[in-house]
Amino acid sequence: MSSKKGGPKAAPGKRQAPLPGSKLRAAAGKPGENRQLQTKTGQPARGAYSENPKVPAAPTAEDKAATVIQCVFRQHLARKELARRRQERQEYLDEMEKLQREAYLALVRREQEAARRQREQEEAAERARREELQRRHRLLEAAFEGDLGEIRAVLKEVDQLLTREGVGHDEAGKALRLQRRVATVECEDSHGNTPLSEAAAGGQPLAIQLLAELGASPNSKGAFGRTPLYRAAFGGHLEAVEVLLKLGADPRVYAEDGSTPEQVASLAAVASVLQSWDLSLTEAMLQNMEAEQQRRAQEVQKHKETEAKRLNLKVEQLAKEQQRCHKELQQAYCELNRRIMEHDKCERKRMGKTELTLQAIKDAEAQVDRLRQEAQKAEETLAMARLELREQTQEEEEMAAPGLKCKVTELHDVLMKDVGDRIRADGRWPLVIDPSGQAATFLRYQDTNYVDTVNPEHLRPETIRLALLGALRYGKPLVFDLREVDLFSAVQQQLEAVQPGLAQALLSRGLLAQEGYLSLIRPTDGAEYDPSQFQEARLQHFRIVFVTRVQWPPAEQLQLLLPVRVQLSSGV
Template structure:
């Protein structure tokens, strides 16, 4: 049975539309229909819908001749015995625009194939003509098209956009890194300036103290008066410049008494100087005046409250060391007057102490209020930074969407401009957050200093214990971050005295190399060496926990098992200079501890912390370290 005419040549399948054409929201306004990809089958007929079937149309006047159609379609010669068909010459003689209908000689019936399976030449010619006509019509009617998604120009444009975006992101990363480095540089410059200012202040204070002591001894009253006024104005020589003393405890009044200057002694007593201060060898101003034979100032001292019953550290009284004229003055003096003067002086002292305590409490409250305000500002700045970053992420997403969906260039550029605006907002928010964080650190430092002063003034029994009081909550600022640079300025490693054990827990949870001095495995030479070397390599703290035992005398020997004199090199920091730590590197440490992988910035971040829970640590340890005493509740 011969095949049906419709099956002679199946209609070509219409190519799938690209993503931009398939989605109206993603196509550019006014864009032409997409052109089929090269090599794809052209549609045989025009369709009105996805499910429309092709409809055969008669050849138009523009269609090629049947013979041409046959040649182009590759029609085969009819088989022997089949009905005759017109020759090419007879076909060409058909008038233009007419339809050629081949018929058998002497018959009007349509020709059919005699053999089953042999296609009808007329049907093939007709189908070929219709296909050619439909293709020509479709090509003529097709409007200009945009390139397909996988065309070279589209891929090139996409690659160019991706390259541009990558360059912009790289520029942003470099700018952010440069900004971070600049911020750290400024912070380090501030800390350096603060350390220099503190050193300058201490130097100026030491010079002023020396000048006042010399002026008091020489009787230069005007210089003494100006120096005291200057010290009060600048907040130096606390708590009271009038009682300024040298390294041995000898005050201005004691120096004036030793110099025998009546006017200076009288002036200082009038200013409220302590007449019974005890300096070197526990000698009072009266004792020094009696010993040096300064008879002219002895009555002034007695009238000012000096007690003749106070001896030196050997128990010798002023009367024992005085010359005869002075002995007579001391024996004739009524000590009842001294008791009355001492009561008066004690009342004045208590009044001053109460005023100082009130002032200190007011300062603490002010510092607490400042911390609260700075914390609020810090939280607001962090929230603003968070919102700015979220907005930046949204703008970046919008820009990426425009690029991926091939939005118009004007829309893509507008999205990119919004990204740049959001980046500027983030930079400003980041700067404000950094300033707020720095202000918070400064306010916490001031509060800590005020609390330390209160603890020193009102410490009672604990006041005699070694160490600067530090709240447990401030350990991170003091030990790890060194806010204020006090740890760096001391040139000593910190000793943390904590009887509660909370500091040990805190330090274990930090990124530190923790060494328990009572643990034999921790103190094994190889482990101890790697703990120290690893802390230097990665710029973190090594914590040596002595527990509540006096193990410090044993530590040099333990460190000597690693390297002779190692503990001393750690304490004086010589191990960190000129790559001296390289002597600790062993072949078995591997590539991780190659000397070239030790960075200066990490080496400078290394901290050696000694921790003890003993209430009164070893005296040599306290002297060798920058001692901090943890306050659990403040």
């Protein structure tokens, strides 16, 4: 028992000396124990032999040949793949060069076509102006010479011109033709003399009668404030004086020198007729002419109202047409996306129908392109109709408030698209005057760089510089919301803090000339604002928009900026 329990344990890491007689006891043990010990001691030996790998045999000649063949074959495949990729890259570069060349040629052709249309419009306008001057000259000469046939011929040309312009013979057409005829017979030369005044100076009573019947006024003043009756009396044309008096010519009207027709009459008979003329007849004729003028004014007003209703109906119809086009375009986009998903599904599952799906995608893309063009055309037609309606409804308003006028729904056409090139032709940046604040909300949620001038963080020079630079870089409007406060001068000061002279260069558009905007770039701006990133096509869409809720801004702002007054509908 002492041999099992009393024996001291060996300390870790130290070798213990064997006890006397231990070998004998081990040898005197059972025979199985000895074999067991041999077995246990023999296991590590077998494990040690198994861990030693066998020495690989040297490669044979066949192995070396196979390796060489594999290397050569793989090199051949690599060279073939490299050649294929190089060919694909070259084809890609050739295709890109071809597309760029075609795009450039298309751009050049489009610009040439736009220039041709602009030139044709200018030539047509110049030709129409020359023809109008020639008709005016012919009418004045014919009136002086009493050529009634030439007078009627000129008026017939005007009527035919209206017919070519699409003016009908209904009530509205008749009113417009009457208005144009009266404007023709009351045209003036460089001295302010009308055809009736020329007929009076030439002593042509028949021409006077015809022109008066066509709507010419017998009391119009020409050069030196002289009336047709004054010129007829001065020339001693008795018959012309009598006809003019019967038509309502007033002998009491003075010229600029204070003389009357009676005082300048060159014949005693003419002076006698003027002296003995019953002025009550003149008063009656003047009342009749005033009543006739009022009737014509009412007809013109009625015509304007009818035209405004027609244009309103036209705008509504075009708006519905635009909505229909947009709906069809949206459906076409959905169909195109479905076709693309079907094609991707066929490629993933390898169904072998990719040719059919690709053709379906091409058909859907063609449909989208066609509907996109139709929607764009409908949008342009609607914008022009709205412009015509605005001009028609504003004709009767005097320019007491200078600038443009539009509704909130028309701000996109006026500010973003500049339909009619009103802002471009004026040369000033727009100042949107909207006491309701709807215009500011509209511009804030458009694709613009919005600067709230009442926010000090927005008015920091660095913030303004980055906002301006980003608007130039990406072709976006830069909006300064002045709110209800006059912060225009503060904006100018902060622009000057960004760069001296920046406010004037920005307001006068001089910043866009000769790449002056590149002076705003700083070395820390990065590659995003590299000078090569500023493209002319995007710079054309850049603009500055000021928005204010002050109904009557200071005169300085109205001079430096183009006022655009937002008109609210009656229901607002």
